[in-house]
Amino acid sequence: MAIRSIRAADEWAAERSKANMDSDAAVGGQIRELRKIKKLTLTQLAQAAGISVGYLSQIERNQSKLPIGVLKKLSDVLGVHMNWFFNGNLQATADEREIVVRKAHRRRLTFTGLGIAEELLSPNLAGPLELLLSTIEPGADSGEYSHDGNEAGILIAGRLDLWVDGKRFELEEGDSFSFNSTSQHRCVNPGTVPAKVVWVITPPHY
Numbered sequence: 001m002a003i004r005s006i007r008a009a010d011e012w013a014a015e016r017s018k019a020n021m022d023s024d025a026a027v028g029g030q031i032r033e034l035r036k037i038k039k040l041t042l043t044q045l046a047q048a049a050g051i052s053v054g055y056l057s058q059i060e061r062n063q064s065k066l067p068i069g070v071l072k073k074l075s076d077v078l079g080v081h082m083n084w085f086f087n088g089n090l091q092a093t094a095d096e097r098e099i100v101v102r103k104a105h106r107r108r109l110t111f112t113g114l115g116i117a118e119e120l121l122s123p124n125l126a127g128p129l130e131l132l133l134s135t136i137e138p139g140a141d142s143g144e145y146s147h148d149g150n151e152a153g154i155l156i157a158g159r160l161d162l163w164v165d166g167k168r169f170e171l172e173e174g175d176s177f178s179f180n181s182t183s184q185h186r187c188v189n190p191g192t193v194p195a196k197v198v199w200v201i202t203p204p205h206y
Contacts, residue, residue, distance in 0.1 A: 027085050028062035034078050048077040065113035069145035082206045083125050098123050115140030130204035134197045136189040144186040151201040152178035158195030161188045
């Protein structure tokens with residue numbers, strides 16, 4: 001059964017890559033399809049992730065906010081890394097694929113209802129670190145979460161409020177930061193224009 005489920009998931013992932021799905025509205029549908037592949041009911045997945053059935057149903061229909069921490073819990077239960085939900089143009093040439101990421105070939109993930117989009121700048125997540133570009137819309141709030149590792153970043157556009165272990169830091173364009181990822185952290189865009197942050201995270205979180 002496990003081998004069959006893995007094979008089914010791999011086949012579906014291959015089809016998804018060929019289709020080059022738009023990530024802006026696809027995360028909820030991907031969760032639903034993966035849940036069905038794993039033969040889990042809404043109730044089983046919701047209970048395992050510590051959320052309500054109604055909330056999970058709304059997530060699967062892209063009708064509710066999906067914080068990063070909640071996606072992490074769902075990913076853990078479904079047995080995939082969060083990078084499963086990254087989509088993008090995978091047409092990089094073979095000689096560049098492991099070294100260079102062209103702008104048009106970035107893999108993208110949009111968190112439903114949060115106003116936060118991530119673009120993977122690393123060629124892959126197999127190495128010791130990941131490089132990300134986050135676009136955080138005005139008023140968007142990541143919610144508080146934590147994970148293993150360390151991270152650093154630089155704000156290249158806009159304004160950002162960064163919380164680390166309950167302490168707030170008001171960042172402006174050009175400011176940079178670094179902290180232990182096991183600390184509870186959160187970011188909010190208090191400005192009127194999108195904030196853009198380049199992150200370095202080790203080991204890869206997604």
